[in-house]
Amino acid sequence: AQSVTQLGSHVSVSEGALVLLRCNYSSSVPPYLFWYVQYPNQGLQLLLKYTTGATLVKGINGFEAEFKKSETSFHLTKPSAHMSDAAEYFCAVSERAGNQFYFGTGTSLTVIP
């Protein structure tokens, strides 16, 4: 089975600072990769995904992520944090020939005014 590792269960950044949330996966064959965001008391919504093609993927709300096969990573970044970015972020993968999704344990992002 896949494993998804998100380093840092809690990340705090100042408003306007760079956001970097880390995600590593275990598969030797690049899976499909996703980042989801969960706002308080809500379900998850997709931020962005990587399937094939360009390794730098742009998503909603100014977020982007880069797939690095050599590092088995899919880190999420945003150049300038906004207060509204405070939420929980989940990295997820699905194997290309599989039927299951695997989620990381999540990273809670706090934005300090």
Next chain:
Amino acid sequence: EAQVTQNPRYLITVTGKKLTVTCSQNMNHEYMSWYRQDPGLGLRQIYYSMNVEVTDKGDVPEGYKVSRKEKRNFPLILESPSPNQTSLYFCASSPRTSGGLYNEQFFGPGTRLTVL
């Protein structure tokens, strides 16, 4: 409006009392799934279904049952709930293609279950 609905949103019950959490989607998606979310553990997949009458176990299926008699509905059944099933539960759906699970999952609003 395209959506996944779950009912109830909140439920407090007692050990051993059978319960069902309903899930319905109006997007004609083939793939549906149940997750539980626990602090520090993220989301873990309980069961999934690739189409009507096709269901399979996820990573944490013990103590749960599901059925998929209609494409739109995917109820989660706890025959004899126990306190360790206290959790936040999410249903999700996704269009599935022959190329695998590369499409977005659409999540319901969640059901917070407490088993006393």
